[in-house]
Amino acid sequence: MNDDQDRSALEHADDRILAGRAADGDAAAFAVLVRRYAPMMRAYARRILPGTAELDDVVQEACIAAWEQLDTIEHPDRVKSWLMRITSRKAIDRIRSIRPCSDIETLEISVSASSDPPRRAEANAGLAALAEALNQLPESQRQCWVLREIGEYSYDEIAEELGLSTATVRGQLARARKHIIVRMEEWR
Structure with missing residues (x-):
């Protein structure tokens, strides 16, 4: 060969x-x-x-x-x-x-290029609001959220990755989600 x-x-x-x-x-x-x-x-x-x-x-x-x-x-x-x-x-x-903060502003917006400008502007504003909400989280909560919601890790995988117990990961995610829900209320 x-x-x-x-x-x-x-x-x-x-x-x-x-x-x-x-x-x-x-x-x-x-x-x-x-x-x-x-x-x-x-x-x-x-x-x-x-x-x-x-x-x-x-x-x-x-x-x-x-x-x-x-x-x-x-x-x-x-x-x-x-x-x-x-x-x-x-x-x-x-x-x-x-640095101790993650920024999600680099996420791609899932709005098609053919969408009208107001829809794209709304999507950009929503993403900016989410980025701000995430930036306000403590680092551990932000890391757990990013690994779970963006990386699609399981709770056990996050625990292993960050050196935490699964219960701690669940708690961190619950607090992070609660914070994000409150901050993103106007975007519902």
Whole structure:
């Protein structure tokens, strides 16, 4: 098999095979995983980080950490979620290192481009109000909310990620939701 055929076979291989080969030191297999999931990792980090300046650094750090930890992956067929957890940890580490507040103003607004200007303006104002409500939350509540509502983490995953008990996560989320509901009342 020539190099082009080998590359093509790798591009079409499933995650389990790629992760197994990468864990054995195959840099080409790891490169396929990076090409496959880096855009998703970047989008996910964008949902967590307060701005876009740090995105590429966080994804690069996540890829380096993944390469170094490949031999620890327990379920190679779940490499996507494993990479997303690493990305999440790196993004949260970055938030902790830069400032104690998350900004959600970088979220994409789910209003179609064909919507009329008043509808887009209303959506922008609503997003700005949500960003302000989130910025008023204590950091722990904000992190729990972002991981749950944007990252779609389970309570147990959030607890593991932030080093909290599941009961604490539930409490933090309840307080965060209550705060957001009160602040967003006019947007109902």
